[in-house]
Structures are given as C-alpha cells and as structure tokens.
Amino acid sequence: xxxxxxxxxxxxxxxxxxxxxxxGDPKVVVMxxxxxxxxxxFRVTDGLQKDFGEQRxxxxxxxxxxxxxxxxxxxxxxxxxxxxxxxxGFVFPAVDQISSQLAKLHYRSQGRVRMPVxxxxxxxxxxxAVEHHSESPESLFAHMPGLKVVACxxxxxxxxxxxxxxxxxxxxxxxEPKPRYWEKGVVDDDPPPLHTARVLRRGTTAVLACYGxxxxxxxxxxxxxxxxxxxxxxxxxxxxSPLHLDPVFDAVRxxxxxxxxxxxxxxxxxxxxxxxxxxxxxxxSLESPVLRVTxxxxxxxxxxxxxDYLPDLDRVLDAVDRAVAW
Amino acid sequence: xxxxxxxxxxxxxxxxADAPPGPPREHVLAGLRGTDEGPDLVQLLTPxxxxxxxxxxxxxxxxxxxxxxxxxYRDMVLVRRADREATALxxxxxxxxxxxxxxxxxxxxxxxxxxxxxxxxxPSYREHGVAWCRGVDPTELLGIFRGTDHxxxxxxxxxFHLYTIVIGNQCLNATGYAMGQRFDGRxxxxxxxxxxxxxxxxxxxxxxxxxxxxxxxVYDAPVVFYCQNNQWAISEPNxxxxxxxxxxxxxxxxxxxxxxxxxxxxxxxxxxxxxxEECRSGNGPVLIEAFTYRMDAHTTSDDPSRYRLADELELWxxxxxxxxxxxxxxxxxxxxxxxxxxxxxxxxxLAARLRAHCLALPQPGPERIFSNVYAEPSPELDAQRDAxxxxxxxxxxxxx
Numbered sequence: 194x195x196x197x198x199x200x201x202x203x204x205x206x207x208x209x210x211x212x213x214x215x216x217g218d219p220k221v222v223v224m225x226x227x228x229x230x231x232x233x234x235f236r237v238t239d240g241l242q243k244d245f246g247e248q249r250x251x252x253x254x255x256x257x258x259x260x261x262x263x264x265x266x267x268x269x270x271x272x273x274x275x276x277x278x279x280x281x282g283f284v285f286p287a288v289d290q291i292s293s294q295l296a297k298l299h300y301r302s303q304g305r306v307r308m309p310v311x312x313x314x315x316x317x318x319x320x321x322a323v324e325h326h327s328e329s330p331e332s333l334f335a336h337m338p339g340l341k342v343v344a345c346x347x348x349x350x351x352x353x354x355x356x357x358x359x360x361x362x363x364x365x366x367x368x369e370p371k372p373r374y375w376e377k378g379v380v381d382d383d384p385p386p387l388h389t390a391r392v393l394r395r396g397t398t399a400v401l402a403c404y405g406x407x408x409x410x411x412x413x414x415x416x417x418x419x420x421x422x423x424x425x426x427x428x429x430x431x432x433x434s435p436l437h438l439d440p441v442f443d444a445v446r447x448x449x450x451x452x453x454x455x456x457x458x459x460x461x462x463x464x465x466x467x468x469x470x471x472x473x474x475x476x477x478s479l480e481s482p483v484l485r486v487t488x489x490x491x492x493x494x495x496x497x498x499x500x501d502y503l504p505d506l507d508r509v510l511d512a513v514d515r516a517v518a519w
Numbered sequence: 520x521x522x523x524x525x526x527x528x529x530x531x532x533x534x535x536a537d538a539p540p541g542p543p544r545e546h547v548l549a550g551l552r553g554t555d556e557g558p559d560l561v562q563l564l565t566p567x568x569x570x571x572x573x574x575x576x577x578x579x580x581x582x583x584x585x586x587x588x589x590x591x592y593r594d595m596v597l598v599r600r601a602d603r604e605a606t607a608l609x610x611x612x613x614x615x616x617x618x619x620x621x622x623x624x625x626x627x628x629x630x631x632x633x634x635x636x637x638x639x640x641x642p643s644y645r646e647h648g649v650a651w652c653r654g655v656d657p658t659e660l661l662g663i664f665r666g667t668d669h670x671x672x673x674x675x676x677x678x679f680h681l682y683t684i685v686i687g688n689q690c691l692n693a694t695g696y697a698m699g700q701r702f703d704g705r706x707x708x709x710x711x712x713x714x715x716x717x718x719x720x721x722x723x724x725x726x727x728x729x730x731x732x733x734x735x736x737v738y739d740a741p742v743v744f745y746c747q748n749n750q751w752a753i754s755e756p757n758x759x760x761x762x763x764x765x766x767x768x769x770x771x772x773x774x775x776x777x778x779x780x781x782x783x784x785x786x787x788x789x790x791x792x793x794x795x796e797e798c799r800s801g802n803g804p805v806l807i808e809a810f811t812y813r814m815d816a817h818t819t820s821d822d823p824s825r826y827r828l829a830d831e832l833e834l835w836x837x838x839x840x841x842x843x844x845x846x847x848x849x850x851x852x853x854x855x856x857x858x859x860x861x862x863x864x865x866x867x868x869l870a871a872r873l874r875a876h877c878l879a880l881p882q883p884g885p886e887r888i889f890s891n892v893y894a895e896p897s898p899e900l901d902a903q904r905d906a907x908x909x910x911x912x913x914x915x916x917x918x919x
Binding site for chain 2: 226227229230231232234252253254255256258259282283285286321322323324325326460489490491492494495496497498499501502507508511
C-alpha cells in the first residue's frame, strides 16, 4: 500500500493505517461497536467492512469486556485484533480483561503466549460532549505492567503509530485525541520508531512536554511565547508506557526548566511520573521545580465548564512565566 | 400471583426448541432485519386503534376510563412535543446533543404511569417520558445536554435516578436498590415498593445487565427490568445482540419474561402494573421487553441513513404510538376536537417554556468544577480550587 502524501485528516490517516495493516496481514481483524456498516462514530473504520467482510470487521455486541476478552482469545488463536472502544468513558467494563488477561498473559505463560492486541480509545475532552465522553484514562493503563500505552497527536503519527502498534507483539493501548480527528496534516514517509518521544520544536528558555490533544496547545503556546521573548522547546512524548524521556532530559539539561502539560488529573499521573524522573535525572540542571499544567483532580465537568478544566494557552504560559521567574 | 410453572412452558425442552420462528439464519448472517413481533406480543390497542380483549391483562387497566386514556394520550403528545423542541434546540446550537425518544412514547408513559410514588426508577439516557411521569420537568433534563450540569433533578425526591450513560450500569444499581427495599421489609405488605430499571436492546449484551439478572433472581429483588427494544443500538440491529427474542432470556435466569407491544400505551401500562405488583408481592424480578422502534436517530450526532432503510421507518409509522390512541379516542370513545385542541395548545406552551428555560440557563462558574466531588472536605482539592480561582480572578478586567 502506498502512503498518501497528500494532506489527510487524522481520522482518514488512521483509516488508511488500518487498511494497510489489514492488506498486509490477513490475521488483522477490527472489532468494536458500530465499526462495520456505520464505519465507527468517528468514521475511523469507514468502508473497511465493505472491503474486508464481516469476519474481519466485526460489529460486536455492546460489551466492552467482551470486545477485549474475545480479542484475547482471538490472539491466542493467532489473530491480531484491533479493538475500538467507542469513547474513553466506556473502557471501564473492559479494564478487568485488560489488566487481568491482556496485560499479563505473556508474563504468566513465561513468554509462550503473545498478545498482539491493539485497543484504540478516543480520549480527551474539548468537544462539548455529555458525561463519559471526554475522559483521560491513560494513567490507569500506564500503571498496568505488561501493557504499552501510546498517544498520537498528528495525522502522520496516527497513521504510522497505529501500523507499528498492530505490528507489535505486545498489547498496546492506542489513544487518539478526539478533538484532533478532523485536523489535517501530511503523512510522512519516514516514521520514527513507536516508542520514542519526538522533539517538535527546539528552544532555549524552557521545555514543554506533552502528548495527545495537548501537543497542539503547546505548539500554539510556544508560538505565542515568542512575543514575550521566550524560546520554548516542545516535546511530544508519544509513548507513555514505556516512557522515552532521553529527549526531555537532554532539553532540561539545556534549558533548566520543564512544564509538563496534560489533560488528565495531575495526582498519580503520567505527568507526575515525568516530573519525578526529571528531578531524579536532571536535579543539578534544574533552575526551577518541574511544573505541571493539567486537568484538576475532579470528575470531568459539565461541558460548559471544560474551557476552565482543560489546560489552555494562558495556563501554559502562566506556568512558563512562573518557571522563568523562580 | 404467578408461580414458576405458569411461565415455564410445559414440556419445554430448551429455549431454542420452542422459540418462535425468527428471521431465517441466512438473513441474520446477511445482516438483514427481522422485526417480527412474534406470537407472544401482548397488545390491547391495535395500530388501527381497535381495543381488543386480552384476558391476561385486561383486569390491570379496568380502571382506565375515557378520561384516563385521554390523560395518557396527553402525556404522550407533550413528551413528543418536548422531544421535538429539544431536537430543534440542538439543531440551532443551543444544546450540544439531544437523545430523541420519538416512537417510544407509549413504552415510557405506560411504564411510567404504572409506577407509584414510593417506587424507584433507574433510567438510561432516553427516558424523557418516564422522567415526565416521575414529575421531573422537561426543563430539568436540558442541563445535561446543554452542558451546564450532569443531571439537575433530585433523584431521591423524585424517585427517578440520574440518567446513566454507560450502557447497562444501572441494572446492577437498580438491583441493589431493590434488594434494599426487600431488606427493609417493603415487600408483601401494604407499604410495598418496587424498582423499575430501564435499558435498551443493546444493553442486553453488557455483563452488568446479565449480572443484574442473576443478582435480582438470587435475592428475589422486587425489580422490573424494562427493556425497550427499539430495534437498533446505534447502527447495530438487535440480531447483533441476540439469537432469541430478548424476553425469552428471562427464563434462563429463573423469572418471567413478557413481550409487550411497546407502541401500545395501554398494554405497556397493564403489563407494567402486573409486573410491579408481582414484585411488590414478592414474586420479583420480572423482565418486560417493550417491542418498539427508534423512529429518529440514536442521538442528534447520528445519521441513520448510513445503516438502515427508510422503508423500515415507514412501516413503523403505521404503528405510531400516538395515532392509535387518537383514533380510538375519536372513533371508539367519541372524544371531540376540543380535547385535541387543548392538548395541542398545552404542548405548544410546554415547548415555549422549554425553549425559554434553555436559553436562560446560566453559565456555571469555574467553582462548579470543584463542587461536590466529595461529601467530606478534601483540603488538597480545596487548595487546587483556590489556586485556580485566584488565577481566574487575575484575568478579570485584564487581558482575557
């Protein structure tokens, strides 16, 4: 399959990635609620059932535990299931299967069994949705040994990271930033490895580390900060488990300041882990404490409050100012 | 009162053996629709508006005179009008989302009017008609869909739990509540209570629903599981959820299952009253499958033309839940135009009130994010709130 180099939405880039994976390996199957005839509520699986048939694109019963539990069984039989959980807040019935079976079977079987399963989850807020449609559960999965967790932020990464995740012999929780589904970008032809962070912008004043939906926010903040004379580095973590923090350590050693930005609540989070690791590795380079700009330790609020809940450009720049003035 | 041999068919050799003929297997495999109502459908009012005898359930609606039937009709017209107005509000950008109930008015009003003040109802997110019956004003539903709250009514005072969006969760919650009713001695006596749990055909695939069935059976919980089978779980026809008619599943869990015409408000009322009485007298749980149709989209974000044929909707329009009652009122009971004019005026007034309320809903302040996370104080969260409010205040009159 040739990769389109034209500008594509993230949804289309994911769709192309799934198609390429399915064309490349007959054992790749897609399963989830409304992924068949409808093509998924975000149209990420659009047209796949028509082209690959109902045995490779399964409109499943409404049962998330069933989707992941059956995917584990299919993987035991040699398939490579790509599961879609319709919204972040609906993944919780599947958490038992994810934690107890998917994450642990390789370990429990002493490596005799592999779990090449991808669980795609649209995550994050900012779309004005009702309850359970705007959550950021990544820290939960990053806290489950045996799982790998990644988050894409651009159409190119969405395309390639999904193909790499499907090719992986480990279970991957694949997080898609739903407010970015319709943003366009060019799909590169030279993707970096799956479990690597990526420097998106070099800078000297401070580092913004982020992932998923906050990458766009941080790039915008870095552009705005130029007016204040701040030259910000932006690093897209991309992989949350395992973390790949070498580029962050390198940047902190150069700039002395890190602002970690994420939508999820801050306590016991990926952002907290990054902060802890940076102070372990870069203690003598730090000019200020690592600051976190995150969602609050509350349930996701009614959508009319989400602009207050979600980190935005102003909150990021406020943290940069505090770090610089420390 | 029924005993098990009343509802387990004599000589039954298994669910599949005596199942009524559903769609042929090749049709199921091809994803074709099987909307056959089957032989066991309880119906009191035909789609043509004819009242037909139903010996098993007639007694449960013997008190429904012309005035009572008019009241049921009025309920349905008003909730439909509120539903259409809310759909329009979403189209105009005043609501982020709406979940239409169009087509399910009879299923909801019949069940909702069977409930008593002391009973408890656990809705999914489409039960605007049940909300109406519980005294939750349609304006109180708007906050969820405008994004100003997660549920504006008092579930304790109304006997109407908050909407549950995660599919099927409420079936276990309702079961636990009903267990509490039994533990409190509210079964079998003059102050007996029951619980009614609402969910859809899609939810019947969720573990929580199956577990709710098991728990309710094991603890003799006074809960009526009320499944509105509207044929579609977003894009998935109910052949994606089940091989057997849903009401027949109850047998496997050890309690009765009844399929009722979900577009027949009288039948829904009769069967719901019977089922609630069974529960109140200690014979619960009961499963009711209200066989109906989702005449609109799953939500305002959904486009049903991508997955179902318009012909199907046209067939169901002939079974409209309001029209059959109107015909019966006019032709069977001689109700005149004055009544229908009055109902139309009431529904217009309700729509206007709903719209005005929607537009006047206040924007919640940032403190709302932090309020009511816990029942007891959390100093850490209070500190987060204070820091954010101070930050927020720093913009007032300033750059933002």
